[in-house]
Amino acid sequence: MTNSVVIVGAGEAGGQTAISLRQGGYDGTITVIGDEPYIPYERPALSKQFLAGELDMERLYLRAEAFYDERDIALKLDGWVDAITPGQSVAMSDGEVEPAASIVLATGGRVRPLPVDGADLSGVHFLRTIDDVLAFRDRLKPNTKLAIVGGGYIGLEVAAVATKLGCAVTVLEMTNRVLNRVAAPVVSDFYTRVHREAGVDIRTDVTVSGFEGDTTVKQVVCTDGSRIDTDVVIIGIGIIPNVELAEAAGLAVENGITVDAMTRTSAETVYAVGDCTNHPNDLLGRRLRLESVQNALSQGKTAANAILGKAEPYAEIPWFWSDQYDIKLQMVGINDPDDQVIVRGDSNSRSFSVCYLRDGVLVAVNALNRPKDFIHAKKAIAAKVTPDSQRLADPEVPIKSL
Numbered sequence: 265m266t267n268s269v270v271i272v273g274a275g276e277a278g279g280q281t282a283i284s285l286r287q288g289g290y291d292g293t294i295t296v297i298g299d300e301p302y303i304p305y306e307r308p309a310l311s312k313q314f315l316a317g318e319l320d321m322e323r324l325y326l327r328a329e330a331f332y333d334e335r336d337i338a339l340k341l342d343g344w345v346d347a348i349t350p351g352q353s354v355a356m357s358d359g360e361v362e363p364a365a366s367i368v369l370a371t372g373g374r375v376r377p378l379p380v381d382g383a384d385l386s387g388v389h390f391l392r393t394i395d396d397v398l399a400f401r402d403r404l405k406p407n408t409k410l411a412i413v414g415g416g417y418i419g420l421e422v423a424a425v426a427t428k429l430g431c432a433v434t435v436l437e438m439t440n441r442v443l444n445r446v447a448a449p450v451v452s453d454f455y456t457r458v459h460r461e462a463g464v465d466i467r468t469d470v471t472v473s474g475f476e477g478d479t480t481v482k483q484v485v486c487t488d489g490s491r492i493d494t495d496v497v498i499i500g501i502g503i504i505p506n507v508e509l510a511e512a513a514g515l516a517v518e519n520g521i522t523v524d525a526m527t528r529t530s531a532e533t534v535y536a537v538g539d540c541t542n543h544p545n546d547l548l549g550r551r552l553r554l555e556s557v558q559n560a561l562s563q564g565k566t567a568a569n570a571i572l573g574k575a576e577p578y579a580e581i582p583w584f585w586s587d588q589y590d591i592k593l594q595m596v597g598i599n600d601p602d603d604q605v606i607v608r609g610d611s612n613s614r615s616f617s618v619c620y621l622r623d624g625v626l627v628a629v630n631a632l633n634r635p636k637d638f639i640h641a642k643k644a645i646a647a648k649v650t651p652d653s654q655r656l657a658d659p660e661v662p663i664k665s666l
Contacts, residue, residue, distance in 0.1 A: 267292030269571060270354045270362045272345050272509065273370030274298025276306055276557060277538025279326040280564030281368050286335045288572045294337045295362050297354065301342045302394055303329050308557055310397050311421040312587050316429070317401065321394065348513050350531040366571050369510055369521060369529070369536040370564070373503035373555065378413060382475030382485075388497045391418060403496050406430030411484045411492055413472050414500035415442030417586045420455060422498055424588040427462050434465040434492055436484065441468055448605045448618055451593075451630055458589060458614075503555060505540040518542055520553040525577035527567040535570060537563035546579045547646055548598060556584050581645050583638075590614065594638035597628030597645045608637065609659040616659070617641075624650045629663075640664040 269285060271278045274296050282296050282304075296304070305324040313319035322328075332339055344357040348369075354362045375390040377383065389400045404410065408431045412419045415437030423433045435442070441452040456466050471487045475497060484492040505520045516522040516530040520542035527535045527543070538560040542553045559582065566578040583596040591614055599620040609616030617637040620628040626649050629641035640663040644651070651666035 267365055268363050269294050269366045269368065270364035271296045271368040271370055272348065272354060273368075273372055273538070273540075274300065274302075274304050274339065274341065275370060275372050275538065275560065276304065276326060277372070277560035277564045278368065278370030279304025280561045281370060281537060281567050282332070282337050283327065284565045284568030285571065286337065288568055288574070290568070290572055292365070295340060295354075295364075296332075296337060297340045297343050297345055297356065297362070299342070299344055300393060300395070303327075303332065303339055303341070305394065306557065307392075308585075310394065311391055311418050312425065314394075315391075315397055315401055315404075315422065316425045324394070345509060348509055348534070350513060351533045365533065367534045368567050368571075369534065369540060370538050370560075371506035371509060371521075371536075371540045373505045373539045375499070376502045376504050378472065378499050378501060380472060380474045382477065382481065383499075385475050385477050385481040386479055387477070387481035387495065388475055388499065390499050391422065392503070400496055400498070404429045404431050407432065409493055409495045410434070411436065411494040411497045412500065413484075413497065414502075415439075415444070415466065415468070416446070416500060416502070417443070417584075418500040419498070420459065420588055421586060422500065423459060423464050424462070427459075427464055428589075432465075433463070434467065434484075434494070435459070436470045436472060436486070436492075437466070437468045438471045439468065442466065446595075446599075447630060448599070448603075448620070450605065450607055450611050451618055451632075454611055454632070455588070458591065462589065503539065505553065507540060510536065510540075525566075525579060526570045526575045527563050527578065528570060535567040537567050543578070545582075546577070547581055552582075552598065554582055556582060558583055581642055583642065591632055592635075594631045594635065595628070596631075596638060596641050597626075599628035599630075603627060604653075606653055606657050608657055609634070619651075619656055621651075621653070621656075626651055626656075626666075634659075637663055 304326045347355045410431045412435045473487045474485045475481045476483045507517045510521045521536040539555045586593045603620040606619045615633040618630040631638035655661045
């Protein structure tokens with residue numbers, strides 16, 4: 265078989281794998297198969313600048329289309345893969361079969377559905393792709409009533425954009441606070457206050473039981489009997505990793521496609537990268553599945569190096585970010601509900617940090633408009649520092665000095 269790599273998935277992870285292969289000197293054929301009509305693009309701006317109409321589509325792309333042409337990277341877009349045969353081929357739904365000495369699964373994830381009556385009404389949307397945004401972006405106008413199901417980062421980012429566009433926004437969160445799974449109560453309380461001050465109606469402990477309307481959604485119905493008038497609904501309750509191809513091929517799967525630190529799956533010559541993977545992180549001492557740009561790009565580079573025979577274990581401290589109004593939240597590390605929480609600065613202001621300690625060790629930091637805390641926290645967490653709590657709480661004491 266000729267030297268060939270087929271990458272299943274044309275998102276950030278798949279695109280970065282192809283880019284890194286060529287940059288690393290790979291001289292075989294590279295084929296990237298995507299189920300969208302777009303060349304590899306970045307997703308974070310979809311719920312921010314692109315949704316707000318402040319960013320052209322071309323600026324979402326990882327590279328311009330000419331980049332792939334010039335480097336002989338074949339892009340097969342708007343296609344679907346039916347099956348993979350490790351070490352042999354990738355079969356597409358149109359009957360085409362791509363020879364593949366190596367296969368990279370960059371299948372990402374799909375939106376988690378809300379299984380209630382009326383979810384198929386016109387006006388009920390999700391946000392995962394460019395087409396998702398284009399389907400409802402023009403409807404976000406002054407006085408439009410928008411209901412957002414889910415108080416996570418996507419939901420709150422959409423709420424911030426829509427509010428600035430003049431929409432009347434209601435956020436419905438089924439747990440007792442927004443950002444419940446990812447941040448301490450002090451962060452949840454802060455964002456609840458900020459959004460309410462901006463005019464957003466945030467409701468917690470509310471479960472949606474259905475949507476009503478003739479052909480277009482008109483109301484959100486909740487289990488407590490309340491009804492919310494709406495023109496548009498956006499559901500943001502997480503994603504499900506796309507592991508079906510891996511399962512059908514007999515690969516190990518557990519909360520994602522199981523890979524090692526070099527992104528190798530349980531099948532020789534098959535790799536997996538991005539949101540769909542469950543990978544080890546020696547710095548954290550645990551396995552995890554991450555939905556982040558940093559992870560997608562880094563795993564793409566790691567897979568390319570492994571294919572090139574330059575395998576280097578991937579282990580980085582995870583980091584994320586969220587833009588809402590004038591607040592940039594930068595997060596580094598993974599916090600758990602039982603971690604000790606220390607606040608640096610005044611949580612009633614728009615600039616403070618929240619630090620998480622586990623057995624005295626700094627494991628995560630949420631920095632709100634405090635970029636230096638974020639930058640220094642990366643190194644401090646990797647070094648497993650055990651800071652003095654009183655000094656850590658003092659915003660005038662640099663984290664790097666701890």
